[in-house]
Amino acid sequence: MDDINTFEQENGFKFPIDYKLFLLSNNGGVPKENLYYDEENRLEIDIALFRPLKYGNYPLEEVIKDLHEDDYISTSFLPFARDSGSGQYLLSMRNEDFGSVFINYSDSIEPLKLCNSFEQFIDRLETE
Secondary structure (H helix, E strand, C coil): CHHHHHHHHHHCCCCCHHHHHHHHHCCCECCCCCEEEECCCCEEEECCEECCCCCCCCCHHHHHHHHHHCCCCCCCEEEEEECCCCCEEEEECCHHHCCCEEEECCCCCCCEEEECCHHHHHHCEECC
């Protein structure tokens, strides 16, 4: 939990509780259930990996630096995972939709909202 608290303080983020619990038990990695499925919106999007917080291959601290400095994504979003293409899964840090999950592609003008919480996102994952 110390790494999470330090990361939040250093980067100006406050993670939703459900995402903190995920980090404590997983800290990133390749998911077994690697397909986000949303029947209502007819979406099927793969998940290549969840980004580790601090250690491992291309952790959040490096991703944030790269994507925010290049203005690829707004600093109001945390890029917690990616798909097998150019898609970045984002957690909103904005007050109006805090904790909601979005996806953003390199050719997108605005991120697309997928669901209202990280927990809801996880619940919609299926095995490809």
